């Protein structure tokens with residue numbers, strides 16, 4: 001009996017050292033397929049690329065797998081099949097590929113919904129090529145890029161009725177695109193169209209690549225005090241925040257990359273040089289103008305926060321030449337507001353008034369590329385980490 005007790009103890013302690021992989025999740029975006037391994041503890045791993053046929057082996061040291069491999073329908077364009085084998089000292093996953101891919105791997109620490117994770121990104125060759133700029137027909141089309149915050153591994157705020165900010169804001173962003181597209185002379189594009197994560201700097205780069213006139217990032221708030229409610233509009237600040245609340249919100253939204261998963265390499269994007277049509281102070285001035293136009297329209301929808309457009313160091317608003325605002329649609333931490341935000345009638349109301357604000361702005365500043373370029377021909381350079 002005593003022997004058995006020790007044997008059980010030995011097995012239990014041996015198991016306690018193992019890393020349990022409970023699930024493999026897949027996020028497909030136009031740029032990559034992301035594999036996420038959910039682990040019970042931080043993982044030690046090896047990654048081996050093999051050819052003929054193309055495949056990648058992922059060894060998780062002292063790993064055990066208790067989940068199911070993802071179904072064929074969820075594998076996306078790069079993966080043929082995922083299989084695994086249990087070894088004494090590791091679990092080996094083999095990802096059979098359709099063609100050669102570029103691979104990036106990194107680990108993520110636990111957040112409010114997920115635990116430890118190993119992330120493996122597979123990028124096809126088309127994503128590696130630089131994107132062609134799509135020039136906007138001069139003076140004919142006013143282009144608005146709408147950014148639904150968060151996505152993929154980053155849920156954003158989570159409501160008391162389990163509303164995920166990332167889902168809510170994508171719904172509203174899609175409605176806003178439809179509403180803006182219906183305006184004569186205005187076209188809208190989305191930074192993300194599905195449930196996957198895009199790094200903050202990449203979102204602004206998408207707007208720059210498209211030569212957008214405006215950039216609007218859509219979010220929903222949360223606060224420990226359940227009664228907090230209302231809509232707020234933010235712009236970038238060159239130094240400091242206009243209020244403690246604005247600073248806190250910017251800090252939280254800037255954590256997105258940490259939640260959503262950006263491998264260190266991508267941080268180089270910050271150094272990308274761009275030709276600025278507008279200087280930083282002009283961009284902020286226009287953003288404040290846009291913000292107050294949108295804000296005054298939104299005053300018809302519900303309670304507004306603060307006395308005006310607030311400012312803080314939002315990374316996602318550092319779009320060099322493009323006036324940019326961030327709209328917090330309301331507090332999903334407030335059960336009443338969360339319920340309202342989930343209704344299509346309220347979403348449509350929000351969208352209708354944001355659209356009116358954008359139309360006002362487009363009327364005041366009709367696109368004239370030549371005018372902007374000559375007025376600001378000496379304004380160029382990197383934005384880098386300025387204004388953080």
Ligand SMILES: [Zn+2]
Nearest residue numbers: 149156219220
């Ligand atoms: Zn957010």
